[in-house]
Amino acid sequence: MRIQKGKYILLPLNSNSSNSTQDSSDEDDEGSAKAQADFLKRSDKFRAKVNVALRGYKPRRCYHTPCKLGKRLVCCVLVAFMVTWLLFLVLMDFSARHYALSDWSFEASRNMADYILPNNVTTLLEPRHVCQDKVFLLIMVCSRMSNFVLRQTIRETWGNTTEFNYGQFEQLHAHLKDKYFPVKKQRLEFYKDYLRLHGNQTTTNLPPNLPVRILFLVGRNRDEQLESNETLWRIRQEADQYDDIIQENFIDTYNNLTVKAVMSLKWVINNGCYQKAAFFMKCDDDTFVNVPNLLHFLLGGTIPLYNDTLDFYDQRSIKLLYMSAGRLKATDEYLVGHKFCSVRPIENVASKWYMPSYMYPGDKYPTYLSGAGYLMSMDVVPKLYMAALNTSLIHLEDVYLTGMCAQRAHVRRIHHPLFNYKSSKKLCTFKGVIICHGLKEENMYLAYNAVTNISNRCSPPGKYYKFIRLQKNNDCD
Numbered sequence: 001m002r003i004q005k006g007k008y009i010l011l012p013l014n015s016n017s018s019n020s021t022q023d024s025s026d027e028d029d030e031g032s033a034k035a036q037a038d039f040l041k042r043s044d045k046f047r048a049k050v051n052v053a054l055r056g057y058k059p060r061r062c063y064h065t066p067c068k069l070g071k072r073l074v075c076c077v078l079v080a081f082m083v084t085w086l087l088f089l090v091l092m093d094f095s096a097r098h099y100a101l102s103d104w105s106f107e108a109s110r111n112m113a114d115y116i117l118p119n120n121v122t123t124l125l126e127p128r129h130v131c132q133d134k135v136f137l138l139i140m141v142c143s144r145m146s147n148f149v150l151r152q153t154i155r156e157t158w159g160n161t162t163e164f165n166y167g168q169f170e171q172l173h174a175h176l177k178d179k180y181f182p183v184k185k186q187r188l189e190f191y192k193d194y195l196r197l198h199g200n201q202t203t204t205n206l207p208p209n210l211p212v213r214i215l216f217l218v219g220r221n222r223d224e225q226l227e228s229n230e231t232l233w234r235i236r237q238e239a240d241q242y243d244d245i246i247q248e249n250f251i252d253t254y255n256n257l258t259v260k261a262v263m264s265l266k267w268v269i270n271n272g273c274y275q276k277a278a279f280f281m282k283c284d285d286d287t288f289v290n291v292p293n294l295l296h297f298l299l300g301g302t303i304p305l306y307n308d309t310l311d312f313y314d315q316r317s318i319k320l321l322y323m324s325a326g327r328l329k330a331t332d333e334y335l336v337g338h339k340f341c342s343v344r345p346i347e348n349v350a351s352k353w354y355m356p357s358y359m360y361p362g363d364k365y366p367t368y369l370s371g372a373g374y375l376m377s378m379d380v381v382p383k384l385y386m387a388a389l390n391t392s393l394i395h396l397e398d399v400y401l402t403g404m405c406a407q408r409a410h411v412r413r414i415h416h417p418l419f420n421y422k423s424s425k426k427l428c429t430f431k432g433v434i435i436c437h438g439l440k441e442e443n444m445y446l447a448y449n450a451v452t453n454i455s456n457r458c459s460p461p462g463k464y465y466k467f468i469r470l471q472k473n474n475d476c477d
Contacts (some may be wrong), residue, residue: 016097097357099349101395103255108356110393114258116266118389123267125239128213131273131437132237135211136194137298138277140264143285144252145218145235150285153441155242159214160290166299167208168452169292172431175457176304181327184300190331191299196279213277215244216285217264219252227382254352257371257397265385267371273378280381283373286445293418294375299432300327303418307461309432334377335406337369341476345397359394362408367413367476368403368419369397372437383409413453415476428458 008472093188129310131138141159143151160166166341183206195210218235239245248263250256262280269276277299283289293303300320301477305313320326343365345355376384387405394400406413416434423438427450431434439447450456 003109007319010384038445041234051054056065069258075238087259097345097347097355099354099356099360101255101354101356103251103253104356104395110359112259112262112388112391112393113191115393116262118266122249122263123246124249125245126238126271127243127246129243130213130215131276133276134194134196135277137212137279137281137295138268138273139212139214139281139283139289140268141214141216141283141285141287142257142260142264143218143252144217145247146219146231148283149233149236149441149443151216151238152322153444154214154285158291159216161212162209162289164291164448164452165209165212166206166221166292166295169296171454172292172451173304175453176460179304181300181302181324183296184327184377187298187300188329191278192288212291212295215246217246217248217260217267218262219248219250219256220265222251224255255395258393258395258400261371261397261401261471262385262388265388267384268368268381271313272419274381277378278374280378281373281375281452282371283435284292284437285370286439287373287437288430288444289373290436291428292449293432297416299329300329302318302327303432303434305460306432306458308424308426308428308458309418310465312420312433312460314417317415328379332377333411334414335369335374335402335411336376336414337381337402337417337418338366338417338419338475339369339371339413340365340423341367343368348421353396355394355396359392365399366403366407368399368406368417370437371402372397372421373419373435374398374402375419380409380411383411428456431458 003198055216097405104110130211141151142152170177188195188206196207229476231369233248239247246264246267248260248267248446250259250263252260261282268277268280273280281289281294297303305318305321316325345357345360346353348354384401384405387409388401391400391404391408418432420429420433420436422436423443424430424436427446430447436447
């Protein structure tokens with residue numbers, strides 16, 4: 001036998017071979033056997049390595065055995081549970097209202113007198129000729145120092161009381177003349193001096209322009225160095241030109257709106273407007289005020305109902321619209337706006353209405369009116385002002401002044417559906433409301449043009465609106 005290139009070759013026996021070659025053949029047989037044994041040994045080792053490699057190989061799709069997959073699922077569930085628990089703890093901490101408020105830390109004084117300084121003169125700019133003569137209605141518009149465009153927009157729209165006054169009321173609602181109550185003669189007589197009526201002027205010959213004064217209240221920036229010379233120059237130029245700017249010495253931020261509102265009361269009292277005006281109204285500079293509707297309401301009339309204002313009413317208030325009992329009779333102790341009841345403090349620290357517990361520990365606010373716009377008889381102004389000097393400050397102006405201070409002063413808050421605290425995309429809404437909130441400059445012009453367009457005859461609600469669209473009675477007392 002020979003081995004040739006790893007193969008076994010059997011050679012046939014040669015009968016003619018001699019004895020001399022037999023020994024060499026035996027040696028060859030021994031060498032071949034040894035080579036075969038070595039080859040088999042190496043083959044066994046190679047097979048062993050291949051078997052080991054094959055036993056250790058696991059295809060990718062079979063990588064997750066049921067046991068290991070179960071362990072991974074358990075780990076994922078545990079991690080998810082721990083993350084959820086941590087988030088829950090964080091949210092619970094937020095909901096506890098423990099976090100400090102910007103501008104009002106734990107240590108900050110909340111005594112109103114420390115900020116408005118009732119015994120000091122804090123006015124930086126003010127009109128030259130105001131409250132010298134009696135006015136029926138004084139409107140204070142709270143504005144930011146930098147809101148030049150918004151203030152000018154108001155002057156050119158609803159704040160232009162020489163063109164947008166009581167004389168336009170009948171024209172606005174001419175097609176619904178039999179759908180509202182007229183003014184009350186008793187109120188004309190009561191407010192005769194404030195209205196500047198002469199002789200026997202009655203509802204049929206009221207002057208078209210009743211005495212209404214509109215003022216803008218601003219503060220100052222947190223860092224006076226940020227107030228450029230141009231900004232300071234512009235605000236002074238604006239004050240000189242229009243004579244309607246009041247600037248008080250306080251830091252004008254959102255969280256200081258309460259200070260701003262109380263500053264307005266202080267200015268009204270200290271400048272003698274308390275004796276010279278019959279009604280006082282506060283509103284924001286993004287609020288549209290329908291002055292003709294407001295004056296008609298204050299004189300004891302009602303506003304006709306439109307299809308786009310129907311949703312503001314409920315079953316109770318809609319009845320008063322068509323009853324004499326729904327006409328304004330109060331001449332004092334009167335505070336009206338959009339009323340909120342049983343409102344809970346906001347717990348989300350990211351909200352601008354967030355209320356920390358150290359400022360207001362209660363779980364519900366007192367009944368209050370929306371800060372978009374509220375109106376009061378002038379005798380309420382000093383009552384709220386004195387109550388503010390004895391009430392711990394919170395940063396939400398409407399809750400503080402018309403809620404906490406009004407409650408302390410025992411002044412009832414009255415709800416009126418046409419003091420709308422929301423914005424509206426329906427232009428006919430502005431014709432039938434008293435106020436509407438949240439308007440930008442361009443929308444203010446659109447609203448004003450829609451209201452003053454006499455040919456724009458907005459439709460009343462359908463015949464069966466009482467059964468289809470009216471809300472349930474508001475339980476807010």
